[in-house]
Amino acid sequence: MIQSKPDLFEDSAVRLDGVGLRYESTEEVLSGVDLTLAPGSFTFLTGPSGAGKTSLLKLLYLALPPTRGEVSLFGRRTSALSRKELSAMRRRIGVVFQEFRLLEHLTAYENAALPLRVSGRLESEYRPDVEELLRWVGLGPRMDARPEQLSGGEQQRVAIARALVNKPSFLIADEPTGNVDPEMGERLLRLFVELNRRLDTTVLIATHDLTLIRKVSAPVLRLQHGLIVRDVEFGPEGVVA
């Protein structure tokens, strides 16, 4: 099985204090969420559809501000950050979106390299790393293909490569194995765990997939009706060798 790192940390990589979120004139989708993720922790987030998982992730990858409460990342309150600091903070976060959100006019390689490109790094510096990562996720021969030429699973792997390419401090993945076969799903999960182990990356994976959860011994947060109802449940021992 894959053993994640221990999850008892004094400092927090992620901290939510009484966070609420309301979209225009609707009821709150998140109602006073308190959450702490320790640096280098590996956590699953689960819950029924409509429980607010995606909304919670949006707060964490800084796509939305909370309507109440405070979101802190890496020890800094995000509400106190300037726009430039928010951009710098986002560069420390890797996100695998459920709907991939690849840029249709870019190749798989260019999509994967996007975070490095926007950070102003030279392509000559990062090209070998990006190509190696794409080969690792099984897209070596498909680097020059555009998203429309890729299958759903291939697009998902490009999205994962894009999230990992920056060696982020915090990785957020929304149903990251939803479109890949079990073998590739396991391989990707191993990649997340390796990232967590080797680089101390804090990992949060939102998923409905209990099979996936069972493969890693890690705490499982359950979100229901906009509240985290259980945050210390550990998944059973996994089956990934």
Place this chain on the structure above:
Amino acid sequence: MSTPTPLLPQGDAREAALFFVVCALCFLAALAAVTARSSYDAARGWTAQVEGEMTVRLRGADRRAADEARDILVEAPGVLSARVLGNDEIETLLEPSFGAGGLPAGLPLPLILAVEADASQANMAPDLQRRLAEAGIDSIVEAHADWAGDVQRALSIVRLVALSTVLLLVATAVAVIAFATHAALLARRDIVDVLHLSGATDRYISRLFERRFWLLGLKAGSVGSLFSLAAAALAMSMASGPGGRGGLLPRLSLDLVDLFILLATPVAAAIAARLAARTTVMRSLKESI
């Protein structure tokens, strides 16, 4: 290593329409600017030419009286020269009324003196007329500047209208580009969001749009400027063609200043496009997280 694909997709039909609009605006703006400058030059040329020039028409006088009048005028303070016009010169003056075939036989010609005076001395005509009257010579003295004043005022209005047109066209171009940028931003919101979430700063995203609209402004401005150059050349060709007369209208020509206007038009269009894009994008991004 291949050139990376631009992060904003290549232009679509909307950009082609915008290109046409900016091109047309630049064409009109360059033409208006050249017109403003030509009218300014024409007004200045006319003024410089006629300032200090006067015509003295003698009534009931013969050639001997004309010579006497010339001597009186030359002695007057501020007069630089005075001479009696010959019949040939008078015929040339009357040619617009009688044609080039010469004057009818027996037509009595007036005795006219051309006077050139110091342009800095104002209102000399009454003084010269008084001096001639004191010598018993009946005359009418006309300062050319009196007539030029009307022309100058008319040209000043033309110039003002042309400059206002330039400003209006520039403002229109900026507004159109700002509108187009906003539309492009909305149309590519998904791309902008992904760039944002990948850590791109507002300036980084803004520069993508600025570069796009800078190039559009430069290209559209160049084409518009070329068309206005062609239009100006055509106007000059028509004005100086067979039958054209050089006496009344100022001479139309393209000099360095006109060429500067034509070269500056695309640059100005590009700068205006860039600034409009930057302002629009930065303002729009600030409304998002």
